[in-house]
Amino acid sequence: MSDRELVTTGHVCAVPIRAEDDLLAARHAVRAAALEAGFGLVAQTKLITAASELVRNCYVHGGGGSLVIEHLVPPPRAGLRLTISDEGPGMEDPAAALIDGYSTGPGLGHGLGGAKRLVHEFHLETEPGKGTTVVITRWAGER
Amino acid sequence: MSSSEIPILRLGKVLLAGLLKELDDKTAVLFADELSHQVSAVGAEAVILDITKLEVIDSFAARILVEIATMARLLGARVVVAGMRYPVAITLVELGLALPGVETALSVEHAMKKLSPPGGSRVG
């Protein structure tokens, strides 16, 4: 993970992910945080879409978990870090899961790899039987 | 039957549906189902999906849109997706989803123009 130095986190917000109904709540929370962090319209949409992919994976494959939203506040560089984690079966081959078209569930198999392209930093940690945690970061004001 | 709560308007042989700000997975699936029944029941020649208000399209929603287009084509109708917002378009392209097989238009009005031959009366 190529986290930049001097990153301090501001306030934190957690959204439980139990079922499909939590997807909208998760998107709303990310949108609110992105607005607060001063994200532009395109950056907002990219982050919400990435979160949507990962949250869906979380309840479809991981049997639910949580989404944690952290504000990164080293002025003038504001950003958001989202941590989506579950305690599900984990992945056998995380590298393959990042390739477009790979899918073991609904969707087009662009979820994980697509989410990675929509953010600045992407970190996936998984092991069979030990769940999956994805940490994504997007900085405001960067393309 | 209309449990997706997305109203589908009928204008002659054209079906028009306006999606709202948000589209969750369950609604999307129900809607695709309803739409296919309507296309077949009405013998629709075209379907216009107004997505002017839709703020997020992720890979699941994109898949539903492509499925609707394919399904409609099999039933003999064209599908025009109208009014996609620019942040949504940028995001979809970056996700690697170009919505193959889906026709697009700037707005419902443009979609109507696209569907109706000049001087013809296919719409209405």
Added chain:
Amino acid sequence: MLGDMERARGEIARVIGEHRDRIAAAWVVAQESRLASPGAVDAEELREEAETLIACLREGLAAAVPLDHVVTGFPPIKNAVTDLSHRWARLGVSATAIAGAIFALKDACLEVLAEEISDIELRLEATQLIHRLLDAAGLLTFQTYVDSREEIIQRQNRQLLEISTPVVRLWRKVLAVPLIGTLDSARAQIVMESLLQAIQENEAAVAIIDITGVPTVDTAVAQHLMQTVAATRLMGADCILSGIRPQIAQMIARLGIDLSEIITRSSLADALTAAMRMVDDVSPGEDTRGESTLLNVP
């Protein structure tokens, strides 16, 4: 030792308080001869600057703040120094001259201190103290100067990016971005966003990206151009690429992108002609105008 220093601090505060007019006058004279462009800051302003600085310095010395934090941690001094730096930087005074002005305050103070403090030990202590304080203030002016320059550079960068990606309306429903100069990934992204936003706001049917003035592109930029074309289509508009140079054509070909899906013209004029035909042309010819590629069944 500590006692000496505290005593020296008190003495300096007293002396510069009592003789502030003299110190200020000496400093103003020094500045008038030192500043490269004497007209930039007039005598009246110099006088005010001097009085503010000396008053703040005296306050800081008298306040219960550790010596090392008097400059950076005592807001009145810090503000006085940064304000002066900002103001002079804006007037075009160099960083060296601004720091020099702060250092000149040493001479003005030391001259008076030498006359007013007869105890040698105390005078030595006071001299060191003044050096430490004003060295810190000098460094602060440098930092402020660099910061404000940085801010200007950032702002100009943003403005330059905006200026260099103008989206123009060439015709009813026809937009164009004439790109000039090297395209990097960041600029390509901005072009993409501003063009798509303009399409949405103008309900433009055709967008022309003219890259006649772009000498070369890298893979990432070629990819961005293709993404822009794809995004334009998703919005329901058409995109024409014009003025592609041979090297860029090679690059695009190497990426394995099917050029049959992209409408291209050799010049902006040709592109405009094509665009006008596309806009006026209603339904019948629709499927032959390049858009038909969207109809591919997966």
